[in-house]
Amino acid sequence: MRVITVFIAIVSGLAVLGGYFLQDFFPVLTQVQTLVLNWAIILAGVAALGGILNLISVHTGKVRHSEKGSIYSALLVVSLVVTFALGIILRPEHSAMKVVMSGIIIPTEAALMGILTISLLYAAIRLLRRRVDVMSIVFLLTAVFILLGSATLPFGDIPLIGTFARWVTQVGALGGMRGILIGVALGALTTGLRVLFGADRPYGGS
Template structure:
């Protein structure tokens, strides 16, 4: 059975790979990719139902944090029902996204910024070296340069913050993406050669 699953995975991977280089395999490649999208959608639905079952069980047992679990389940089900009835392009659904989801994401990003600054201060209390000082100074400059201050933007700080985010941070993000791409490529090759078998065990 393990050999059979390995042959299916390797064959599907090779056919999809050939579709990028040989036009004759493009139709088969699109078919396999569409099947993968359908399977991913089904897996997402199973994950959503599992999320509902787990948190509903926490509410039933009145465990710690069950109020948040109940809020999560009610919000998820209500958003799903309204999304099916009204469709995502409806005005009410757009108001939900722009009035609830986007501000919540912005608040989480604000908390992440403060958490990073607090982590930098704690790092300085434990170990004072050049890299920790650079980290704290950079974080403080970026916060001051991007924050909406009542007296307006600070010229030099704003320019430095923009340079950090558009040059250094962007370069680091591209480096991370290159590393992720190489990792995905290596994992894909290991699956194609049958070294790794996440679909059927070792």
């Protein structure tokens, strides 16, 4: 069984890769690539249903065993089932479904974003308590300079701070960002190749 899964994964990966690189020489590979990607999209849709069932299973288990926070789990399961049922019966375009989206889900995520602002500020304050080193000091000082340089202050810009903040953003930070992104891209590339060769198998079997 393990050999079959590895074989299917490698052949599918090579077909998609071949469809991208060799489409001019073997046009049929483009069709194969499209077919495999369509299958992947359908499977991802089925996986979404599996994920929801998993969510229900975990939270009903918590309710059954009266674990800590089970009231929230019960609320989650009830909300999920009711929203799912309404979505099936009324269809997603119905005004009631739009109210659920714009009146509950979007404001809740916006509220979480508000909490995130406070959480980030708190994390920055505690950074030096958690880890006192040169990088932490540079990190905090840079954040303070950027804030002072980009904030609209009642007495106007602070001399030199704005120029320094712009230099940090456009030269220092941009260079650093590019360096990090190149590193991440190289890491993703070698990880992808390992999966393609079957050296890493995140798809079943020991």
